[in-house]
Amino acid sequence: MAGPDTTSFPPNPQPGADRRGAGSERHADIEQSFSDYYEGLLPDREREAMAAHLAGCEACRAGYEQFKSAVTALSELHKMTAPPSFDSTVEDTIRRRSGGRFFGRKAFGDRVPFELLAVVVLVIGLAIWLLLRSSSTGSLRYQDEPEQPAFAPGARDVVPQPAPLEQ
């Protein structure tokens, strides 16, 4: 019993298959390959089989011709060019939206220099820590001179002691 014909593209239906149904599938398969055929992406053998089918099948040939003319027309569409004022309008829009600050190099570009900020914060922190460490009070408050006692601790009382009572 003969197997399916694998030399044609797409393979011919097996003998005994519903001729009408198989034929419709075949045309559908052919249509599926229109793009690849048009762009020359089919392998040689498949391309030759496709060409042979198109040559012998009026419906597929007409379908392919319509397909080809549609795709070709797309590539032949006139290339639209931007209006002459386009460039200046874009620039004006940018300037207006950015308040004139859009162009021109910035010191750090547009990004925040987080690395630099981190180093500055670290240095300031270290300086504060050193100051606190060197402070005898453990704080940054101004340290007053210690108050002098009103009289020397060893001095005799200024107020005279009362004389002992005589018996």
Added chain:
Amino acid sequence: MTLRERRFIRKLRERDEKAFRDMVERYRDQVYNTTYRMLGNREEAEDLAQEVFITVFKSIDSFRGESKFSTWLYRITVNHCKNRIKYLARRHDRDQREYDENVTRDGAEAALTAPARPRSPDRQLEGVEMEQILQRCIAELDDDHRILIVLRDIQDLSYEEIGTITSLPEGTVKSRLHRGRMALRKKMQKYM
């Protein structure tokens, strides 16, 4: 990415005014043609093309250089187009009558002012009609099909580039494009 392109990108990142001007001059027609074919309206296309360049300049720092600059630019263009199409659909801003007038006017202008190939008056008329029919058929396509048809058949980009722009696998691009072309063929049959 070539050394020249790297230098060009660096200048754009530095907000170099001249580099920006060069960039706009170099890519404006590609971007405009894409937005026009996607939207089918001259004013909308111009407005959107401007937004594309403003976006490029704002977000140039996010361009990692993994693809060509033009591919990145197309990606921005396509995203803008998708958003604008949705917006216009929501606003019901694409009034068919207005659209027809625009297509007729723009198509006629475009075909009559085409400098590339001088045509006889008969051929010019044919060109005008064809432009109008095609633009109308493109506008009737699904967004996904329209994008691929514009990128491949009008802008002549490679499948690889289209895959990068749309974030679709190459096989999906091919099969979807084919369905789009078949849909276009069907729509054109109505007018032919």
